[in-house]
Amino acid sequence: DTAVSQTPKYLVTQMGNDKSIKCEQNLGHDTMYWYKQDSKKFLKIMFSYNNKELIINETVPNRFSPKSPDKAHLNLHINSLELGDSAVYFCASSQDFLGVQGNYGYTFGSGTRLTVV
């Protein structure tokens, strides 16, 4: 069973559209994250939820809205997509909000490659 699963794996859409990416973790972790990886492979955190509560909200356009219906799910909705939103979006989870419990760090999903045309 996949520990952190994201859907879809690939998403190609036109500018101006609204799209959602879903993430689920079956590890029993309390904290989930969204990261954006740009074309230079630089990873930057966008949001973090701990037990459904938003704890990190980086400087991200309001067009991006995370939603956590329960602690096993963290979805990302993007409105009015722009060309610059093209990137790989990674969902991740950790046992606690510091990611230091035991030796776990973050567990990442396999990513969603978003292409805006």
Added chain:
Amino acid sequence: GQQLNQSPQSMFIQEGEDVSMNCTSSSIFNTWLWYKQDPGEGPVLLIALYKAGELTSNGRLTAQFGITRKDSFLNISASIPSDVGIYFCAGLSSGTYKYIFGTGTRLKVLA
């Protein structure tokens, strides 16, 4: 904002060679993590370091938490083709709840 610089940015090595890479910052960190990312996949945790001076191994990989707490090092011994990928460091400083990721070291192994 904080930034972690990784060196080298990329490297080609021959199979069987040892590899060294490092991660440096102007800030002090309390935890260092090393990840590997294969093409088309998410990063996977390799080693976690929690104390200054700590040296931890995971198979052919060895990582060290720098004494100054501003750097960390990763060594791979006797590299094999499947070591190809991007290696990221990530640091956590006190008073923050997020890891800062490094710029990545791209490793290519020539058989």
